[in-house]
Amino acid sequence: RWAYVDGVFVPFASAAVPLEDRGLEFSESLYEVVAVINGKPFRLADHVERMLQGARELGLQEGVPPLARWQHVVADLWARERFDSAILYAQLTGGTAAREHLPGQRKKPLFFAYLRPFTFPAPSLIAQGIAAVTVPEMRWQRRDIKTTMLLPAVLAKQQARQKGAQEAIFVGQDGYVNEGASSNVCVVRSGVVASPPPGERLLEGVTLKAVSELCAELGLPFHRRWVSLSDLKGADEVFIASTTTLIMPVVRLDGQLVGGGKPGPITLRLAYHFQKLFTGEQTA
Numbered sequence: 001r002w003a004y005v006d007g008v009f010v011p012f013a014s015a016a017v018p019l020e021d022r023g024l025e026f027s028e029s030l031y032e033v034v035a036v037i038n039g040k041p042f043r044l045a046d047h048v049e050r051m052l053q054g055a056r057e058l059g060l061q062e063g064v065p066p067l068a069r070w071q072h073v074v075a076d077l078w079a080r081e082r083f084d085s086a087i088l089y090a091q092l093t094g095g096t097a098a099r100e101h102l103p104g105q106r107k108k109p110l111f112f113a114y115l116r117p118f119t120f121p122a123p124s125l126i127a128q129g130i131a132a133v134t135v136p137e138m139r140w141q142r143r144d145i146k147t148t149m150l151l152p153a154v155l156a157k158q159q160a161r162q163k164g165a166q167e168a169i170f171v172g173q174d175g176y177v178n179e180g181a182s183s184n185v186c187v188v189r190s191g192v193v194a195s196p197p198p199g200e201r202l203l204e205g206v207t208l209k210a211v212s213e214l215c216a217e218l219g220l221p222f223h224r225r226w227v228s229l230s231d232l233k234g235a236d237e238v239f240i241a242s243t244t245t246l247i248m249p250v251v252r253l254d255g256q257l258v259g260g261g262k263p264g265p266i267t268l269r270l271a272y273h274f275q276k277l278f279t280g281e282q283t284a
Ligand code: PMP
Pocket: 179, 180, 181, 182, 183, 184, 203, 204, 205, 206, 207, 208, 241, 242, 243, 244
């Protein structure tokens, strides 16, 4: 296996990050996970743009490779490994500096990436759906930035697993739903698809953007609006969307059935069309 670290390809096993890397010591770090099907990255340009936005917030924008470089990196890694189905994991950190919150000298960001074989949910799993639980929001206030500060998400996923569920959905103190621990959340009511509004409360998903485009193509109304906990629990259909889960129906929520415990027709329609997009779409 291979990795791309700081501009060069190195064997995966010998690739390393220094102890004083600011990603490791301060979580001064951003990441992206991109689906790569038969060597073709899905919506790469959206992922690069999102990392660039986060990097501007952290003052690391110079460390984000341009889109063409990402394309080369994916193509080169794929030529070496040829996984049918994989994710590209990419991370940008503040780089190495003597350990100080704000180091004096200008630091050089570190960028690394590698492919990992990954099996996306098969249509037979999407036809079953998953269980989710709701958890109080306990992450920081700038969830629109895709940082690697993922401990709260890991804790929420642990809670979900303990309760026999696959995803945890964060609900704010005001009783409104934000997003899943590693996904965006959509509800369907009377044929209208809705997801909480963009802003600092949640991460804008690349997959969610594809969902909104599919809705437009299929003539389904798609709204960004606040979704309360009771709104979520009483929805006709609920689904999550992310790079790795694709469009996945939620059929059980905090132990109660959603939409009779079966994936709903609109969710399945979107999932079907998403699958086509996913397996057919070219780079960027
Ligand atoms: N929200 C959070 C908190 C996430 O971690 C993710 C990504 N796994 C998403 C939403 C979905 O984003 P994307 O569709 O770009 O994977």
